[in-house]
Amino acid sequence: MRVGIIGGGxxxxxxxxxxxxxxxxxxxxxxAQDACASVLCEHICAPYDDPNALSQLAEKCDVITYEFENxxxxxxxxxxxxxxxxxxxxxxxxxxxxxxxxxxxxxLEIPTPRFLAIDSHQDLETAPxxxxxPFVLKTRQFGYDGKGQHVIHHRKDMEDAxxxxxxxxxxxxxxxxxxxxxxxxxxxxxxxxxxxxxxSENVHKNGILHTSRCRLGDSQTRPAEVLATRLLDRLDYxxxxxxxxxxxxxxxxANEMAPRVHNSGHWTIEGAxxxxxxxxxxxxxxxxxGTTEAVKHTAMVNFISVLPEPTDVLELPGVHLxxxxxxxxxxxxxxxxxxxxxxxxxxDIRLHHLLALLx
Amino acid sequence: MRVGIIGGGxxxxxxxxxxxxxxxxxxxxxxAQDACASVLCEHICAPYDDPNALSQLAEKCDVITYEFENxxxxxxxxxxxxxxxxxxxxxxxxxxxxxxxxxxxxxLEIPTPRFLAIDSHQDLETAPxxxxxPFVLKTRQFGYDGKGQHVIHHRKDMEDAxxxxxxxxxxxxxxxxxxxxxxxxxxxxxxxxxxxxxxSENVHKNGILHTSRCRLGDSQTRPAEVLATRLLDRLDYxxxxxxxxxxxxxxxxANEMAPRVHNSGHWTIEGAxxxxxxxxxxxxxxxxxGTTEAVKHTAMVNFISVLPEPTDVLELPGVHLxxxxxxxxxxxxxxxxxxxxxxxxxxDIRLHHLLALLx
Numbered sequence: 001m002r003v004g005i006i007g008g009g010x011x012x013x014x015x016x017x018x019x020x021x022x023x024x025x026x027x028x029x030x031x032a033q034d035a036c037a038s039v040l041c042e043h044i045c046a047p048y049d050d051p052n053a054l055s056q057l058a059e060k061c062d063v064i065t066y067e068f069e070n071x072x073x074x075x076x077x078x079x080x081x082x083x084x085x086x087x088x089x090x091x092x093x094x095x096x097x098x099x100x101x102x103x104x105x106x107x108l109e110i111p112t113p114r115f116l117a118i119d120s121h122q123d124l125e126t127a128p129x130x131x132x133x134p135f136v137l138k139t140r141q142f143g144y145d146g147k148g149q150h151v152i153h154h155r156k157d158m159e160d161a162x163x164x165x166x167x168x169x170x171x172x173x174x175x176x177x178x179x180x181x182x183x184x185x186x187x188x189x190x191x192x193x194x195x196x197x198x199x200s201e202n203v204h205k206n207g208i209l210h211t212s213r214c215r216l217g218d219s220q221t222r223p224a225e226v227l228a229t230r231l232l233d234r235l236d237y238x239x240x241x242x243x244x245x246x247x248x249x250x251x252x253x254a255n256e257m258a259p260r261v262h263n264s265g266h267w268t269i270e271g272a273x274x275x276x277x278x279x280x281x282x283x284x285x286x287x288x289x290g291t292t293e294a295v296k297h298t299a300m301v302n303f304i305s306v307l308p309e310p311t312d313v314l315e316l317p318g319v320h321l322x323x324x325x326x327x328x329x330x331x332x333x334x335x336x337x338x339x340x341x342x343x344x345x346x347x348d349i350r351l352h353h354l355l356a357l358l359x
Numbered sequence: 360m361r362v363g364i365i366g367g368g369x370x371x372x373x374x375x376x377x378x379x380x381x382x383x384x385x386x387x388x389x390x391a392q393d394a395c396a397s398v399l400c401e402h403i404c405a406p407y408d409d410p411n412a413l414s415q416l417a418e419k420c421d422v423i424t425y426e427f428e429n430x431x432x433x434x435x436x437x438x439x440x441x442x443x444x445x446x447x448x449x450x451x452x453x454x455x456x457x458x459x460x461x462x463x464x465x466x467l468e469i470p471t472p473r474f475l476a477i478d479s480h481q482d483l484e485t486a487p488x489x490x491x492x493p494f495v496l497k498t499r500q501f502g503y504d505g506k507g508q509h510v511i512h513h514r515k516d517m518e519d520a521x522x523x524x525x526x527x528x529x530x531x532x533x534x535x536x537x538x539x540x541x542x543x544x545x546x547x548x549x550x551x552x553x554x555x556x557x558x559s560e561n562v563h564k565n566g567i568l569h570t571s572r573c574r575l576g577d578s579q580t581r582p583a584e585v586l587a588t589r590l591l592d593r594l595d596y597x598x599x600x601x602x603x604x605x606x607x608x609x610x611x612x613a614n615e616m617a618p619r620v621h622n623s624g625h626w627t628i629e630g631a632x633x634x635x636x637x638x639x640x641x642x643x644x645x646x647x648x649g650t651t652e653a654v655k656h657t658a659m660v661n662f663i664s665v666l667p668e669p670t671d672v673l674e675l676p677g678v679h680l681x682x683x684x685x686x687x688x689x690x691x692x693x694x695x696x697x698x699x700x701x702x703x704x705x706x707d708i709r710l711h712h713l714l715a716l717l718x
Contacts, residue, residue, distance in 0.1 A: 016399070017376055023669065023682035023694075025398055039384055040375070040399040273677060273699070288674040295654060310382065315647040318632060323382035335382075340632070 001285060002027060004061030006048055006076075008035030010324040010333065011067035011261050014269070016041050018277035022287075029057050036325040049075040058083040063284050065239065067260055069096040070142050086284035087239040091259035094235070098140045098171045101256060108230040110254045113246070118170035124162060127172040128152075137161045140169040149207065151175060176253060178246035182215075183264040184224035187240045187279045188232040190286055195279075196225050197272055197292045200264040202244070205304075208331065211351075212264040213299040214271050220245075223252055231257060240265070240280040263302065263333070270320050270338045271298030296340045297347045301354055303335040308357040313337055318350050360644060361386060363420030365407055365435075367394030369683040369692065370426035370620050373628070375400050377636035381646075388416050395684040408434040417442040422643050424598065426619055428455040429501050445643040446598040450618040453594070457499045457530045460615060467589040469613045472605070477529035483521060486531040487511075496520045499528040508566065510534060535612060537605035541574075542623040543583035546599045546638045547591040549645055554638075555584050556631055556651045559623040561603070564663075567690065570710075571623040572658040573630050579604075582611055590616060599624070599639040622661065622692070629679050629697045630657030655699045656706045660713055662694040667716040672696055677709050 001024050005012040008030030016026045016037060026041040033045055042060075046053030049072035057064060063084045066076075069092060076089055094100045098115075105112045114131055117140075118124050127135055137158075139148035148168075150161035181204065186196045199218040203211045215221075228243045235241075242262030244255045265276040274282075274290025282289055306328045313321045316339075323335040339354055341347035360383050364371040367389030375385040375396060385400040392404055401419075405412035408431035416423060422443045425435075432452055439448055453459045457474075464471045473490055476499075477483050486494055496517075498507035507527075509520035540563065545555045558577040562570045574580075587602045594600075601621030603614045624635040633641075633649025641648055665687045672680045675698075682694040698713055700706035 013379070017379060020372070020376060020399055020684070021679070021681040022673075023666075023680075023684055025684075040379055282673065287670060290673065291676050307382075311646060314381075314641065314649065317650050320380070321382075322380040325379070325382055325384075 001025070001063075002061045003281065003284070004029065004057040004064040005037070005041070005067055006057075006064065006071050007067035008032065008037040008041065008043060009067055010036055010326070012037035013040065013324060014266075014277045014322070015065075015067070015261065015281060018269075018275055019281045022278070022281060024281060024285075027057060027060050029053055034327070039325060048072060051075065051078070054079050065260075065280070065284055066092070069259065071096075084284075087237055087241065087259045088235060091235045091237055091241070091257075095257050095259045096141055097169075098138055098143070098256070099169070102171070102173075104231070104234070105254045108227075108234055110227045110230060111252065112173075112254045113176050114174040116172055118172050121162060121166075124158060124170075124172070128158075131172060131174040134175040136173045136175050137165060138171050138173065139165060140171050147207070176246045176248055178248045178253075180247050181244065181255070182218070182220055182224065182247060182252075183212075183242050183244045183262065184221070184228045185240060185242045185262060185265040185268075185276055186225070186228045186232055187276070187283050187289055187292070188237045189283045189289055190238050192233070193289060194229055194232055195289055195292050196221075196228070197265060197268055197276065198294050199224060200267070202264050206331075208304055208333070209263045209302055210304070211299060211301050212267055214267050214294055214297065216294055216297065220247060220252060227252065227254060235259075239283045240276050263336075264300075266322070266336050267298040267300040267338050268292075269322070270340050271295055296342060297344050298341075299339045299347060299351050301337050301339070301351070301358070302333055303337070303358075304333060305330050306359055307335050308359070312357050313354070316350060316353055318346075319354055360384070360422075361420045362640065362643070363388065363416040363423040364396070364400075364426055365416075365423065365430050366426035367391070367396040367400065367402060368426060369395055369685070371396035372399065372683060373625075373636045373681070374424075374426070374620065374640060377628075377634055378640045381637070381640065383640065383644075386416060386419050388412055393686070398684060407431060410434065410437070413438050424619075424639070424643055425451070427503075428618065429503075430455075443643075446596055446600065446618045447594060450594045450596055450600070454616050454618045455500055456528075457497055457502070457615070458528070461530070461532075463590075463593070464613045467586075467593055469586045469589060470611065471532075471613045472535050473533040475531050477531050480521060480525075483517060483529075483531070487517075490531060490533040493534040495532045495534050496524060497530050497532065498524060499530050506566070535605045535607055537607045537612075539606050540603065540614070541577075541579055541583060541606060541611075542571075542601050542603045542621065543580070543587045544599060544601045544621060544624040544627075544635055545584070545587045545591055546635070546642050546648055546651070547596045548642045548648055549597050551592070552648060553588055553591055554648055554651050555580075555587070556624060556627055556635065557653050558583060559626070561623050565690075567663055567692070568622045568661055569663070570658060570660050571626055573626050573653055573656065575653055575656065579606060579611060586611065586613060594618075598642045599635050622695075623659075625681070625695050626657040626659040626697050627651075628681070629699050630654055655701060656703050657700075658698045658706060658710050660696050660698070660710070660717075661692055662696070662717075663692060664689045665718055666694050667718070671716050672713070675709060675712055677705075678713055
């Protein structure tokens, strides 16, 4: 069986590493000659929406999946007539547009920050009246790792943000002074079976995920699962889905979803009986799902912009290095490490040592 | 860093799967067009002793290792003048010849079955007088998975074996009615640091490894480590080495060694904090060794000749499938599964379910 992946970055790379032991083979579509999955997968080097490249991918592969949301929906819709694309394109269509996504959350009674569409400067004038100060102005599409987002504290910020973002479809959301960010990662198969990983607690820095920690027995697990289940069922979803949530005063508010394997689930490679990557492949190929139970206590640290010295990382007990084979560049995710320990106290110590290696 | 591997089979494949997360890249040398590591590694398709192919490999790679012993020693000796080859060729030279291997064991006071070189029919006539009946006649070179071995119960067997094996260098060994077979897997780095995995208890069927089980706290662990340490130090070894031993009446007798990652250590992928594959790479690249402690209770089952239905395997909790992407063929290792459990009782049950799937 051959799996086609749109995008040849680190998520595709980790999908392939999880899939070879299952006897799968992989072809990635990525315009970058040095796409980091290309060293271990067949590589079609072409734009993501190149019709010839896409039909070449479809011809070679038994199923097509994607590693990021900013794919041309129109191009994939043509492909979907002849080839299985999983997760379903309805999920992609919702998740790639923050307004559609939040509207879906609302329909499913999944609590979210208050929001409104901003199509004009007049809409923007209305925003603080409805949302209060501060609020957040975001592009509806193509945002990731905090890109295309402005926190607006006063009128001057508002005009600066407008000058920077106008001309694109926008959304304004109330600013949530959350106590913490969590994500729930679930996997659903074509028969409607759903299982969840333990809750991840996430810390972002400069809009980019910095650490995730698997929180066994967290009291927000069940509430988060209930919300994610509504999404998975409504979308008739197949594969792994991540739902990011803010916790404020004991309540969960949905921030966004990702219809794919997710950075906050990288700890599952060593920390869960079956990783999110393997379970995504199992789901899209209609193989039995693997158990998601935690193996030990686990946390994950992202390496942003630069890698620490590998020797220093490998010297730490219980630490597992994952480099992506990408050129270092400011703000770029170039690797991560998973830390595993028998209890949370040892995990804290190991995490402390690992964080001390970051520049 | 690029690692060159002589041989592109399942061991090379699993080395590559362990090495990509460390940021390594791989080139394998294998004459088979469909060598199973070639789907995820650069592949030089040429005979193992092709001088041009070998120097091409050396030019591309920072270090060269090998996944089996039947490599041309002469060809590698030329290469070793310019390129790091690890484990050292002295280890390869000993392990590829049963007589040299057993003689080394003897020198190091590592107990072995009694043995003698068989260079003529006259030597063979002497064998039962020295070793008693039954005894084992083996080729000194190119034996694996029980190939080139005859158990000789009486004179008629002896003549049959002679007719089948004569013309090759041979060794006769006393037949050991052992209680069990175990192996100790150790890793040594260039600075002389040595660490061991928990002892593996192994069951062979028709000369091929069938199951290995990690035996935590086994009383033979320390005695086995003492013997393996003598080998690792004497050979100034760098990398993973496996020493297979018979246990008889509480005593260990060395059967053979393998200067490479070993089938009886496949359980370490899920069962140890750092797998044998990752630790072999760490050692040969002079990176810090990873801890070898067990993650849970683990066993490994080989899939010989045919794979069970993947769906059936993946349905079992705690079971991890590893297929090698090889064509099924009688007596060929085509995959394995690791079973992990919180205690030995659950492991027994899971092992029972998995074994029930074998043809």
